[in-house]
Structure formats: C-alpha cells, structure tokens
Amino acid sequence: MAAKNIPMREALRNALREEMLRDERVFVMGQEVGVWQGTHRVTQGLLEEFGPKRIKDTPISEMAIAGLAVGAAMAGLRPVAEMMTINFAFLALDAIVNHAAKIHYMFDGQFRVPLVIRAASGWGNQATATHSHTPEPIFAHFPGMWVATPSNASDAYGMLKASIRSENPVLFSESIALYSRPAPVVTDDPDFVLPIGKGEIKREGKHVTLVAYARGVEWSLQAAAELAKEGIEAEVVDLRWLRPLDIDLVLESFKKTNHCVVVEESLPMYSFGSEIAAQIQDKGFDYMDAPVKRVSAMDVPLPFAKDIELMALPNAQKVIDAVKEIL
C-alpha cells in the first residue's frame, strides 16, 4: 500500500472527496465550506470539483444546518454537515441530540439518520472562553450516535470514511491543533475504512496505561517517550471513538500494567476520565494497584491571556507527573 505524508486537513479532504466520488448521495454543507474553501481549509477545492449542488454554503444557522441534515439523511442522502467549530454545535444541540440521535429509536427503526457532523475542536490559541470547548463527551453521553475523535491524519482519513459510510449519525470531532500535523496516509486504497469503535495501541508498554483520544494521544506519546528515558514503559491506548467505547482494549492493557492515567483535553467534571475510571474500577478492580489518575483541562472557563490559558491546558509534563504519582 502506498502512503504519503500529509497533514490531517488534507487527509480529511481526501476522505471527503473520495466518498463523494464513490457515492452520489454524499454532499457537504456548512458555513464557508465552498467559496471560502473552508475556514480550516478541509473543504478546499471541493466546490470547484463538485459544484454548488453538492458543496452547499449555508447561512449562519446551526439549528437548521444540523436539522436539515437530519431530514436529508432520513430521506436517503448522506449529509456531511460542518460546524465551523464545535462550540457552535451547542446552538444545534437539540437537532443533534433530540433528532439525529433519537429518531431511529423513537420511531422504532422506521427511519435512519446516516449523517456526519464534522466540527473543529480544541483550544490553546487564545480563542477565549466561548470558543475553547472540547465537549465531545457531551455528545458521547447520548445513545443513538457515534462520536469520532481521531488523533492523527491516517486515523482521521479512515475514520471519516467509516463515518460517512455508517448508517448511524456520527459527531466527528477534528482537533484544530492537529490539522497541520502530517502523518503517512494511504493514497491508493479508497476503501481504507477503519472499524467503528475500535481503538488502537499507539505505543506498547508494561508499567502504566495511558488512555487518551485526539490531542491527548499526542501528549501521552510525548510523555511516554520521556518516561522511557527513566525506564518507565507507558502503554498508550488511543480509543479513537468515544462511542462506541473500546473499553475492552483499555481493560486488556490495564490487566497488564495495573496502573492507569486518563489523558483528556476536556474538562474534568462528568468527563471521559470519569467514565474510564468508573469502568476500570467496575470491571478491572482485581487488577488495580493504584487509583486511576486523570489529566484534564483545569476546571475554569478559558481566559484570553496566553500564559494563564496554557496553565489550564494538559500537557506531557502533567501526564508524566501523574504517572509518577501512582507508580
């Protein structure tokens, strides 16, 4: 299989483009996805290639973007709706939670809602409190939809294809900080589709399990590299999806290491970390040698000033510190 080193935004674009070529029903809609070429340049060139019928610039109407995508999906299309940032998805929360996620169940299977809502997520760029959310766990709270949180360009490519091909609604979160990160991405297999709900061990180790997704994987890998210099071998579990949750992969690793640090960009209360910790104590209690530690964002709204903003953000050092606390 041939591969090329490309940034995540280009990998996502390739996935979109190939799925649009494969399936006439796939269309893209969102704010500035066409003429502007995408605020994060993911949809660059797609308007020119596919035309305005399939690349739809929308008004600034998040409720209608998500809601229209739900209706179009019910009626047999494959919408890929973009929320310019995931912060704006709060405006569409009802359409996503009450409609996208519930319609299949509420009408007992009469309708399917095969849509993808792509959203740029993350913080650390002085975007301030309202534009600095990583609320993926909120969406993963609700049964009825999948939540994709890729950590690199190759995974993003295979996961977006899986999401577009899925018969279920998917909230697809794209970490802004990762858009420019290159990784080798397959170039000669348009059917490179990653399985929904399967995580991956990104680094093997035997002393501690670092459980992460999206940008947390990067911090975990950095921490693992540093810890290795001191003889501590950390295993990095990239869950890839918050729903379905590959808890078996976490438990498998935990049974080997007996120690766990959860690394998340999101807030600590009622969080991904809470969920992993709860499931480990429930299903892996006999293997626990120490409390499960969580490295999360600090429990404050995000400020503008750079230095104090970064204080609130997780990083590799915080992961290292947490590991040393429990080993």
Add this chain to the structure above:
Amino acid sequence: MARLTKETLLDWYRQMVLIRQFETRCDELYQNKTITGVYMHLYSGHEATGVGALAALGPEDHVITAYRDHGHALIRGVHPNPIMAEMMGKKTGVSGGKGGSMHIASRQHNMWGGYAIVGGHLPLAAGIAFASQYNDRPEVTISFIGDGASNNGYFHEALNMSGVWKLPVVWIIENNFVAMGTRIEDSTAQTELHNRAIGYGIRDGGRIDGQDVFAVYDSVSEAVKYAREGNGPVLIESITYRYKGHGVSDKTYDKRFADELAEWRDNKDPIELLRRQLQKKFKNIDPELAKIDAACQAAVDEATEYAINSPDPTYEDLISNVYVEE
C-alpha cells in the same frame, strides 16, 4: 368545488369525522386511564386544515408535523389500529410503543412523524424537501407548524434556508391563537403570521379560513403547484381553533376560553360547515353521511379493541433500534 367529485367530498367528510371521533375516544381513554402518560394533544377543531391541505398532495409527497399529529397520520391513510396502539404504548403501535402520541410516523405513507420539540421538525422538513430537490424528484413537503412555533429560532432558520435554496416546502401555520396557554397577542407583535413570509423573501400564501376545507384545499393546491414547479417555498397561515386544551394535562382550558370556544363550536365547526355544504349540493345525502359516521365509529371501536388486546413491548424492544447494526 365543481371539479371535485362526490366521492372525494364524501371522503373528506369521512376523514374529518374519523379524526373527531378518534380524538374524542383518545380523550375518553385517557380520562379512564387506558391511555397513560403525560402528553397527548388532540386535533379536534383543526380537521378542515389538515384534510384540505393534505388533499392537495399525492402519495409521493411528504408530510411532517408537530406533536398534535394523530389527525395528520389518519389523513395520510395510516390505519387507526396501529395509531391507537401507539397511544397505549403497545408493541403493535406505529412506533412499537416507543414514540407515543407525539411520535406518530409511517414511512410507507411518507408521514415523517410528529415531533415533540416545538419547531424541531421544521429543518427536518427542509431536509426532506432538499432531498427531493437534490434527487430531481418533483415532490413537495408540507410542514404543519403551530402558531407558537413561529416564535422559535427553528422557524426563522428553517424558513430562511428554505427560501435561499428554493426548497419545495409548503409551510402551513395552524394558527389557533394560543401557544400552549399564551395568547398570540402576548407572543408576538406581528399577529398576522403569514406576513413573516416577506422577511424570508418567500411567497406569502396568505391567511386562510382553516375551518373551510374548500378554502384550505384551494390555497394549498396553489401553493403546492408553485413549490412543485421549482419556485420555492410558500408560507400559509390557516386560522383554526383548538377544541381541547393544549394537551391532556391542560385542565382549565374549557373554562378559560369558554365563550370563544362556544362561538367556534357553534358557528365555525369545520365538520358542520362541510355537512351543510354537502346537504346543499346533494339531495338526500343524510343517510350517506350517517353511514359514514357509523363506519368511523366502528373503525374507532375496532382500533380501541385492537390496541387494548395488543401485546406490550418487551425488554428486547427496549434495547432494539438504538443504532442501525454496523
């Protein structure tokens, strides 16, 4: 009226009587606790708007509505049995007992459902219409809207987007002057709701008499034709009146609006208006109408029996259809 056959007119009458009797029965069954739950919203009083509007559609067209949805499903031809079974939360209900009164849908009838979040179905209507447009199919979507929903953000966003994309939707506001319990004058300074069309640059289908099934049919037919020809959406305001409270939990509605309610019931009842027109047009129609009344009663009786005798959903139903199997 001339171009409508007797058969069609009697069928409209049948639909309206069926709805009235079905809703009356639902109310009784709720009062005697055969139907449980906290939400059930009856369509009594609105019959002419639903029947006249949907007579303008073909089976290939689409219908979506809010939670006051029993009538729209019946008009669309969904059998009363599975609708009543849904009221009682039975496995044989249209939505397997998982949706209840507010979520009556039937895919095969292009009845895309009742929706319980006020305004939530409006962008869905736009999406269904978008799919018709995308696939180059000459279908039209009718979306019923309560007057209350016209003050919600979904209304603004969905109508605006339907306008800019020229989607084949006919938006029909069923204006019964009261949003849950709040009068329209207390909800908006623009009480002529069809006027909002101008704000979205879409066709203003006007304010129509929603108790007159012919007026509704004529206006909606014209709007459907306009939308089907690719000219974009139309907004129609149909003036009607709710005979019952907002929902079954609204116990004081009859008292609050007693005089007004009596005025509408006595002078503007849509079924009575149609009955009188039929009597004027056809000699000795009464026995035929009585036969229809009795047939509707029998259908409602049958639906009640069917629902009562249907099995309850099980644990397997509780956990099924959360996701489509990957």
